[in-house]
Amino acid sequence: MNMTETTKVPVEISTIRPEPGQIALKAPRREQPPAHIADFDMAGRKKFLEELGYKPFRASQLSKHYFERLIDDPAQMTDLPAADREEMVAKAMPKLLTNVRTLEADDGDTLKIVHRLFDGALVESVIMRYENRVTMCISSQAGCGMNCPFCATGQQGLTRNLSTAEIVEQVVAGARYLQQMKGIEQAEDGHEDTRPLRVSNIVFMGMGEALANYKRTMGAVHRLIDPAPEGLGISARGLTMSTVGLVPGMRKFEMEKLPITLALSLHAPDDELRDELIPINTHWKVDEALDAAYSYYRTTGRRISIEYALIKDINDQGWRADLLGKKLASRGRGWVHVNPIPLNPTPGSKWTASRKGVEQNFVERLRAHGIPTTIRDTRGSDIDGACGQLAAQE
Numbered sequence: 001m002n003m004t005e006t007t008k009v010p011v012e013i014s015t016i017r018p019e020p021g022q023i024a025l026k027a028p029r030r031e032q033p034p035a036h037i038a039d040f041d042m043a044g045r046k047k048f049l050e051e052l053g054y055k056p057f058r059a060s061q062l063s064k065h066y067f068e069r070l071i072d073d074p075a076q077m078t079d080l081p082a083a084d085r086e087e088m089v090a091k092a093m094p095k096l097l098t099n100v101r102t103l104e105a106d107d108g109d110t111l112k113i114v115h116r117l118f119d120g121a122l123v124e125s126v127i128m129r130y131e132n133r134v135t136m137c138i139s140s141q142a143g144c145g146m147n148c149p150f151c152a153t154g155q156q157g158l159t160r161n162l163s164t165a166e167i168v169e170q171v172v173a174g175a176r177y178l179q180q181m182k183g184i185e186q187a188e189d190g191h192e193d194t195r196p197l198r199v200s201n202i203v204f205m206g207m208g209e210a211l212a213n214y215k216r217t218m219g220a221v222h223r224l225i226d227p228a229p230e231g232l233g234i235s236a237r238g239l240t241m242s243t244v245g246l247v248p249g250m251r252k253f254e255m256e257k258l259p260i261t262l263a264l265s266l267h268a269p270d271d272e273l274r275d276e277l278i279p280i281n282t283h284w285k286v287d288e289a290l291d292a293a294y295s296y297y298r299t300t301g302r303r304i305s306i307e308y309a310l311i312k313d314i315n316d317q318g319w320r321a322d323l324l325g326k327k328l329a330s331r332g333r334g335w336v337h338v339n340p341i342p343l344n345p346t347p348g349s350k351w352t353a354s355r356k357g358v359e360q361n362f363v364e365r366l367r368a369h370g371i372p373t374t375i376r377d378t379r380g381s382d383i384d385g386a387c388g389q390l391a392a393q394e
């Protein structure tokens with residue numbers, strides 16, 4: 001996405017930039033944010049409240065306010081004792097995200113929000129409004145350890161894992177934002193805008209490799225899909241987990257047996273090129289990642305998405321489309337869908353998007369192998385919103 005943004009937001013936490021090809025599978029040990037009710041399931045929340053010196057049943061009351069009513073203002077929580085309210089909320093629901101910037105694109109239908117965390121690290125989330133749904137793209141780590149050379153986040157290195165509540169808070173912040181828009185929306189012709197204002201779809205495609213932060217990511221998944229007031233009650237079928245091919249994480253995720261879509265960022269069908277584009281490929285090869293994806297489909301019945309950023313003269317050759325088509329078709333029919341994505345170039349990078357004709361040829365060749373293929377909509381193409389691009393500019 002390309003918009004010039006002049007406001008500078010200082011990053012208070014320093015991260016060592018990785019050498020080319022250097023991967024960080026484990027996040028550096030850093031101070032964690034304060035605990036929050038969204039870190040725990042209901043049983044854990046009761047224990048947490050008790051440890052804070054309150055009655056365990058306060059956990060259900062706070063959960064209703066947070067997950068159902070989306071409120072964080074103690075003054076509105078009139079079922080809590082007036083004398084204790086402020087302190088209880090400050091301790092059990094500490095503020096974890098501060099909005100430092102919101103950028104709009106697509107006539108306000110795409111919003112990119114940059115949040116500052118308690119230690120100064122910055123993360124991004126995106127809200128995308130469509131006719132029949134609202135999709136949010138959220139971050140699971142501050143920075144990323146996977147070091148894909150075409151990605152701005154990868155160039156920053158991995159600062160730390162986000163806590164479960166920091167992941168959940170991005171969605172709650174988005175849901176609150178949408179709630180505020182209710183009733184004030186008017187389409188240009190004066191009629192009310194009837195498009196949904198409830199978050200229905202979530203993609204773990206913001207900053208970070210979510211499966212590398214497995215435990216906290218799974219905690220967040222449960223907070224998102226568990227029925228209110230334990231969680232936000234979003235349908236698991238509306239969630240998409242994205243990975244660059246962390247095979248052990250994919251296998252573990254398969255065993256959760258949840259109807260969540262798995263998106264594999266493949267970007268090359270051959271190990272020679274993928275070793276360069278996705279350094280994790282030096283650990284788990286293309287065929288291992290595809291086998292794990294296929295196995296995920298067999299267990300969950302959810303069709304796999306293969307993400308393929310088309311990069312001019314790097315991975316967009318016809319023979320690569322054929323090789324990808326063959327590899328996918330050889331594993332069966334109907335289990336996979338390919339999303340070629342026009343690359344969103346990082347400023348100053350040598351990587352650029354493929355030409356339109358080349359893109360079309362790539363799609364047609366895949367379809368000729370019987371593989372359903374759709375160019376992915378690149379929302380927000382007029383703001384700097386490629387994964388991690390905005391924070392990387394600071």
Ligand code: SF4
Pocket residue numbers: 144145146147148151152153154155206207208209244387388
């Ligand atoms: S493309 Fe995704 S996995 Fe690769 S460095 Fe960027 S955020 Fe990490």
